[in-house]
Amino acid sequence: MPVDRMRICGPEETRHPLVLELCGRPVRLFQDDGTRLDGRSADQIRPMFMKCGVISHAQGSAYIEMDRTKAICAVYGPREFGKREDFSIKGRLTCEFKFATFSCKIRRQQQQDAEEKEFSQILLQSLSPAVCLHKFPKAQVDIYVMVLENDGSALSAALTCGSLALADAGIEMYDMVVACSVKHYCKSTLMDPSASEESELEPEGTSTEEKPAETGLLTVAYMPSLNQLPGMLQTGEMSIATTKQVNSKRAVDCCVLRVLLKRNLLQFIAVSS
Amino acid sequence: MSSSQKRLCIPGQRLCQTDDDHTPGSGTYSRGSFIYASLAGYVHIRADKDRGSVLEVRGEVERSTVPFVGAIVTAKVTHVNPRYCKCAIFCVEDSVLQESFRGQIRREDVRATEKDRVEMYRCFRPGDLILARVLSLGDMHSYLLTTAENELGVVIAQSEAGVTMIPVSWTEMQCPKTFAKEHRKVARIAPPSDSAVN
Numbered sequence: 001m002p003v004d005r006m007r008i009c010g011p012e013e014t015r016h017p018l019v020l021e022l023c024g025r026p027v028r029l030f031q032d033d034g035t036r037l038d039g040r041s042a043d044q045i046r047p048m049f050m051k052c053g054v055i056s057h058a059q060g061s062a063y064i065e066m067d068r069t070k071a072i073c074a075v076y077g078p079r080e081f082g083k084r085e086d087f088s089i090k091g092r093l094t095c096e097f098k099f100a101t102f103s104c105k106i107r108r109q110q111q112q113d114a115e116e117k118e119f120s121q122i123l124l125q126s127l128s129p130a131v132c133l134h135k136f137p138k139a140q141v142d143i144y145v146m147v148l149e150n151d152g153s154a155l156s157a158a159l160t161c162g163s164l165a166l167a168d169a170g171i172e173m174y175d176m177v178v179a180c181s182v183k184h185y186c187k188s189t190l191m192d193p194s195a196s197e198e199s200e201l202e203p204e205g206t207s208t209e210e211k212p213a214e215t216g217l218l219t220v221a222y223m224p225s226l227n228q229l230p231g232m233l234q235t236g237e238m239s240i241a242t243t244k245q246v247n248s249k250r251a252v253d254c255c256v257l258r259v260l261l262k263r264n265l266l267q268f269i270a271v272s273s
Numbered sequence: 274m275s276s277s278q279k280r281l282c283i284p285g286q287r288l289c290q291t292d293d294d295h296t297p298g299s300g301t302y303s304r305g306s307f308i309y310a311s312l313a314g315y316v317h318i319r320a321d322k323d324r325g326s327v328l329e330v331r332g333e334v335e336r337s338t339v340p341f342v343g344a345i346v347t348a349k350v351t352h353v354n355p356r357y358c359k360c361a362i363f364c365v366e367d368s369v370l371q372e373s374f375r376g377q378i379r380r381e382d383v384r385a386t387e388k389d390r391v392e393m394y395r396c397f398r399p400g401d402l403i404l405a406r407v408l409s410l411g412d413m414h415s416y417l418l419t420t421a422e423n424e425l426g427v428v429i430a431q432s433e434a435g436v437t438m439i440p441v442s443w444t445e446m447q448c449p450k451t452f453a454k455e456h457r458k459v460a461r462i463a464p465p466s467d468s469a470v471n
Contacts, residue, residue: 059336059371078339079372087413091339130284132302136339138410139374146361167284170336172311174302175285225309227284261283 029197031183038194040066043108045180045192050161050261052168060169064161066192068151071158073165077141091136095123095143097158103150105195107206119155126179126231127162132172141171153181155219155233162260175223177230178257182218182246183237189246193217214238218246282310296321300330338366340374340407340416345425348418356380358397359415360405375415378405381389382419383458395444395456396420404460419440426460431433446463 007096035041053158055061058074069126078091097119099108123145131141143165145158159179165174190197198217216236222229234243278463282288286307289295297303300312310316314332321327340346340362352469357380361373381388397403404425405408405418420426423443423446432438432448440459441447447454 076371080374081413087410089410138413138416139339167313170312171334172300172302173284173313174304174309176283223285226304227289 020119029190033055033059033262036190039155039198042188043191048196048257051153052164057171058165060165060167062161062164062168064157064164066151066153066157067085067194068149069153069157069194071145071154071161072148073140073145073158075143075162075165075171076270077169078136078139078171079142081140087138089134089137091131091133092140093124093128093131093133093143094140095127095145095258096121097145097147097155099147099150099154101126103154105148108178111129119158122155122219122221122231122233123158123162126177127166129228129230130163130175130223131166132174132179135172141169150195152158152196152198153219154194155179156181156192156221159219159221159231160257160261171178175220175225176261177223178261179219179221179231180257182220184214184218184236184242184246186214214242216242218243220247225270256272280316280331281314282316286310288316289390294325296324296327298327298329300332301328320422332452336407337370338365338368340376342407342409344374345408346405346407346418347428348403348405350397350399350403351395353393353399358393360403360418360419362416369372373438376405376407376418377411377415378418378420382417382421386422396458397427398455398457400431401427401457403427420458420460423461424463426458428460428462430457 030036040046049065051063053061054063054072055074058076060075061073063072064070081092082094097116098112099116101110103109110225123143127143143162145162147154149157156179159177163173163177167176181192182188183197214237216234216238218238219233221231238246280469283457283463286309288301288310289312289409291297291303291306291308295308297308300310301308302311303450308328314330314357317329317331319385344365347364348362350358350360352359352440358378360376361379363370363373380393382389383391383393405420406425407453408419409471411417422432427446430438432451432453433453434448436448436450438446438448438455441454443461444453444456444461446457446459446468
C-alpha cells in the first residue's frame with residue numbers, strides 16, 4: 001500500500017487506554033498491621049465452598065468457590081472416542097478450560113485464547129496421572145471447566161474442582177488432586193493470591209531502590225496419598241532455592257485442601273445414599 | 274453370607290494392608306503393601322472362600338461401565354450388510370449407558386452352526402433390539418459382538434407393518450396383525466420364574 005507522505009499520520013495501531021492504566025498502577029501488598037489487603041496473613045488461604053452434583057446432565061460435576069473465585073466443572077464419560085484415529089487399549093482424557101467472558105476484569109473472548117489453551121494442557125497433564133485410564137479402554141472422559149469469576153488462583157480452583165467432579169462421576173482414580181497457588185514477591189510469600197495480588201505490582205516507596213529481583217506465581221497440583229506432583233506452572237522469575245522453599249509451603253496448604261475436599265465429598269455421598 | 278461395614282472413603286484413601294486375609298476387589302487397587310480405594314463410596318468387605326476377605330468400594334449410584342470382553346450387551350441394529358451388521362450398544366449387563374457405543378456383528382459370529390450359510394438379512398433388520406456378547410474390543414470404530422448362542426439374538430423386532438412381532442421359532446417371528454412371518458435369529462429368553470401364574 002503506498003505511504004502517504006504529504007500528511008503527518010497517527011500510529012497504525014491503537015490500544016485501549018484502560019489497559020495502560022491497569023498496568024501502571026502500583027498496589028500495596030500489606031496493610032499497616034502486616035495483614036494482606038483482605039485481612040489475611042501471608043500463609044492463610046481463603047475460605048472455600050465446594051459442592052458436587054450441580055449439573056444434572058453430566059456424569060459428574062462440581063462447583064468450587066474460593067472467596068470470590070468461582071469455578072464449575074462437568075465430567076462426561078466414559079464415552080466413545082470423539083476422533084476415531086487411533087485404537088488404544090487405555091482410555092483417554094480431554095480437558096477444556098474456559099474463562100467465562102464476564103469473569104475477568106477485561107472481557108474475555110468467546111473462543112479459547114492462548115492462556116486458556118495452556119491451562120487446558122496443564123489440567124490434562126495434572127489430572128491424567130490420577131485417573132485409572134486402563135479401566136475404560138477405547139473410551140474417553142471429557143472434562144469441561146468454566147471459571148465464572150476470576151479473583152486469583154483460577155487454575156488451582158479449576159484443578160481441585162476437576163478432580164472433585166471426576167470423583168463424583170465415579171471414574172476410578174488412584175488419588176484426588178488438589179492444587180494451590182503461591183505468589184512470591186521479594187522476600188514475602190503469599191498463599192492463594194487474589195487477582196490484585198497476582199498481577200505484577202510494585203510496592204510503595206521502591207521507586208528509588210532496585211527493581212525486586214524475584215517475583216513469581218507458582219501453581220502446584222499435588223496428589224496427597226501418592227505424594228506426587230502431577231503438574232506445576234510457574235510464571236515470573238524465581239531462583240531454584242526460592243522455588244523449593246515456596247513449594248514446601250504449599251504442601252501444608254494442599255493437605256488442608258484435601259481434608260476439606262474429603263469432608264465435602266463424603267457428606268455428599270452420605271446425603272445422596 | 275457377606276458382611277458389610279458402612280465406612281465412607283474417597284479415592285486414594287488407604288484402607289488396609291494387603292495380606293493373605295485381604296484382597297483388593299472392584300473399586301480398589303493395591304500399591305506397595307496396602308490396599309487403597311479408587312472410588313468415592315462405601316467400603317464393603319465380602320467374605321470369599323478362595324481369597325479371604327475381598328474389599329470393594331461401591332458408590333451410591335450404579336455408575337455406567339464400558340463394554341468389556343464377555344459382557345452381555347443390549348444393542349439396537351442400525352445397518353445391515355451381507356458381511357456384517359452394525360449396532361448401537363445401549364446397555365452393558367444391568368447398567369444403562371448414558372451414551373451409546375458402536376458394535377459390529379460379523380457374518381461368522383451370528384450363529385454357532387452353519388456359519389458359512391448365514392444370510393444377514395434373514396437374521397437381523399435395522400431397528401431390532403438384540404442381546405449379544407462382547408467378543409473383543411474390535412478396532413477403533415466398533416466393538417466386536419457375537420450372537421452365536423441360543424440365549425442371544427433378536428429380542429424385540431417390528432414387522433413391516435410396524436407392529437411388535439411374536440417369536441414362533443428360533444428363526445422366525447410372526448406379526449400379530451398381518452400374520453406374516455419374518456426371518457430373524459431369535460434369542461431364547463427364559464420366562465421369569467416368579468410370574469403371576471401360581
